[in-house]
Amino acid sequence: MKAIFPGALIYFVFCLMPVPVRAADADTVVIQPRSSWSADEPRPYKQHELTRITVHHEGGRILPPTADAGQRLKNIQIWSMGPARNWTDIPYHILIAPDGTVYQGRDVHTVGETNTEYNPEGHLLISFLGNYTQQKLDEHLLEVLTDLLRDMCLKYDISPDQIATHRDYSAQTTCPGEDIYSYFKSGYIIKEVKRKILLKDQ
Numbered sequence: 454m455k456a457i458f459p460g461a462l463i464y465f466v467f468c469l470m471p472v473p474v475r476a477a478d479a480d481t482v483v484i485q486p487r488s489s490w491s492a493d494e495p496r497p498y499k500q501h502e503l504t505r506i507t508v509h510h511e512g513g514r515i516l517p518p519t520a521d522a523g524q525r526l527k528n529i530q531i532w533s534m535g536p537a538r539n540w541t542d543i544p545y546h547i548l549i550a551p552d553g554t555v556y557q558g559r560d561v562h563t564v565g566e567t568n569t570e571y572n573p574e575g576h577l578l579i580s581f582l583g584n585y586t587q588q589k590l591d592e593h594l595l596e597v598l599t600d601l602l603r604d605m606c607l608k609y610d611i612s613p614d615q616i617a618t619h620r621d622y623s624a625q626t627t628c629p630g631e632d633i634y635s636y637f638k639s640g641y642i643i644k645e646v647k648r649k650i651l652l653k654d655q
């Protein structure tokens with residue numbers, strides 16, 4: 454019988470040790486289920502492994518914080534699944550309303566959709582409802598975004614360095630709008646997400 458390499462033995466024993474689950478690892482952002490916006494059942498679509506996170510805005514019309522976000526979500530789904538696009542579901546995985554409420558979009562394990570030339574396979578798509586060339590992120594929305602990005606990096610084992618915006622992948626769009634993009638361009642978002650991830654170890 455071959456001698457077991459000590460390093461391999463140590464690794465084997467380490468793997469058998471229970472991994473403690475800490476409360477700080479839990480999600481900090483509550484995501485409202487699809488039932489909250491009366492989503493229709495999706496059609497089947499191809500699965501993927503998440504490797505990066507990409508931030509969008511809806512574009513087009515602005516959405517005031519007092520508007521009915523659930524109705525807007527439903528309208529996007531109807532348009533997406535109808536003859537205009539014939540997609541299998543709403544195109545984004547997670548959506549953020551102007552009042553900071555976060556909603557579940559399509560199943561995160563299915564590939565998202567895009568009108569532009571990049572391939573969204575492997576991308577977790579987060580989109581703000583409304584138009585952030587005309588609207589502005591307030592402190593609360595910035596907090597929600599960085600908390601959500603932290604949660605998703607931890608949950609799906611994605612490095613914060615793999616967080617970017619739609620326009621970083623496509624020259625055909627200014628998405629996610631000038632205001633949201635300015636916080637990525639300055640480096641604030643990635644830095645803040647890294648800080649929040651480090652907090653869980655303290």
Ligand SMILES: [Zn+2]
Nearest residue numbers: 509510619628
């Ligand atoms: Zn986009």
